[in-house]
Amino acid sequence: MQEKPNRCGYVAIVGAPNAGKSTLLNRVIGTKLAIVTPKAQTTRNRMLGITQRDEVQMVFIDTPGIFRATEKFEKAMVDSALSGARDADLLLVVVDAMRGLTHPLEDVLVRLRGVSAPKFLLLNKVDKADKQALLALTKTLCDAMEFERVFMISARTGDGVDDVLEKVAQAMPVGPWLFPDDQLTDLSERFIAAEVTRERLFMQLQQEIPYQITVETEAWEERKDGSVKIQQVIYVTSEAHKKIVIGHRGEMLKQIGEKARQQLERQQGRRVHLFLFVKVVEDWKQKREFFQALGLDY
Numbered sequence: 680m681q682e683k684p685n686r687c688g689y690v691a692i693v694g695a696p697n698a699g700k701s702t703l704l705n706r707v708i709g710t711k712l713a714i715v716t717p718k719a720q721t722t723r724n725r726m727l728g729i730t731q732r733d734e735v736q737m738v739f740i741d742t743p744g745i746f747r748a749t750e751k752f753e754k755a756m757v758d759s760a761l762s763g764a765r766d767a768d769l770l771l772v773v774v775d776a777m778r779g780l781t782h783p784l785e786d787v788l789v790r791l792r793g794v795s796a797p798k799f800l801l802l803n804k805v806d807k808a809d810k811q812a813l814l815a816l817t818k819t820l821c822d823a824m825e826f827e828r829v830f831m832i833s834a835r836t837g838d839g840v841d842d843v844l845e846k847v848a849q850a851m852p853v854g855p856w857l858f859p860d861d862q863l864t865d866l867s868e869r870f871i872a873a874e875v876t877r878e879r880l881f882m883q884l885q886q887e888i889p890y891q892i893t894v895e896t897e898a899w900e901e902r903k904d905g906s907v908k909i910q911q912v913i914y915v916t917s918e919a920h921k922k923i924v925i926g927h928r929g930e931m932l933k934q935i936g937e938k939a940r941q942q943l944e945r946q947q948g949r950r951v952h953l954f955l956f957v958k959v960v961e962d963w964k965q966k967r968e969f970f971q972a973l974g975l976d977y
């Protein structure tokens with residue numbers, strides 16, 4: 680590894696909520712790491728996904744969406760996205776081509792104006808977007824911001840993503856690899872396991888409730904028979920939410936646990952015993968320890 684002229688760099692994936700950033704991260708590292716939901720603002724912190732191509736190591740940073748935040752917690756999410764962008768050697772600005780130029784996207788452009796790293800524009804969701812509208816959108820965006828390159832991709836189908844990877848690899852600076860070549864992420868297994876449950880909560884619960892929830896893995900026990908016992912706490916902000924998460928006779932929690940366990944077993948490739956507990960901490964979104972658990976600045 681040492682003799683070759685190695686290259687390595689950070690690539691931040693940025694954009695408005697719901698543009699498809701996490702889908703893209705999963706696609707480039709070839710496994711499901713980041714959670715993907717039809718709802719906005721599901722990614723809460725920076726997540727690294729590491730991949731290699733020839734002598735080049737690319738460290739992708741999936742970021743929370745950039746949007747106009749008012750709450751302290753949401754502001755910390757946006758700050759995390761912007762600092763991810765500032766630390767990067769290259770930015771991939773992901774745009775939902777189905778939506779076109781919306782206010783959220785205009786906000787993104789404004790916030791990214793001060794970031795000096797070179798930028799690639801990725802028009803995503805071309806599997807669904809109208810081709811005519813794509814050209815007009817591309818022109819508008821290129822007038823608004825300088826992009827080194829423009830790509831039309833579908834993060835969902837993988838269309839065009841290989842071409843992006845090739846050009847990203849060429850843009851990486853010379854330097855030693857920062858991670859071993861078998862490392863996929865800097866996130867702990869515990870964190871990823873908590874994200875699996877959080878994704879289920881997003882899929883299963885209505886509207887606002889999942890935004891008021893955070894999940895922590897409290898215990899992780901390797902068993903002699905090769906299985907693993909995982910214990911997690913679902914933090915909610917009120918007794919009313921707790922009731923909803925647990926459901927009538929515990930049905931909701933049972934369903935969530937069942938689906939999350941299946942996903943964890945696929946990821947782990949072994950049997951998983953998942954134990955979920957629901958706790959009310961009214962103001963977890965204000966508490967330092969919860970910010971820290973997510974790697975956000977308080």
Ligand SMILES: Nc1nc2c(ncn2[C@@H]2O[C@H](COP(=O)(O)OP(=O)(O)O)[C@@H](O)[C@H]2O)c(=O)[nH]1
Pocket residue numbers: 694695696697698699700701702703714715716717718719720721722744803804805806807832833834835836
């Ligand atoms: N049709 C289509 N949908 C996509 C594509 N990429 C992402 N999505 C969907 O867009 C939604 C938001 O995706 P996600 O990756 O969570 O967006 P993020 O908020 O930017 O991380 C999800 O429902 C994805 O399945 C794509 O290329 N085509």
Ligand SMILES: [Mg+2]
Pocket residue numbers: 700701702713714721722742743
């Ligand atoms: Mg995301």
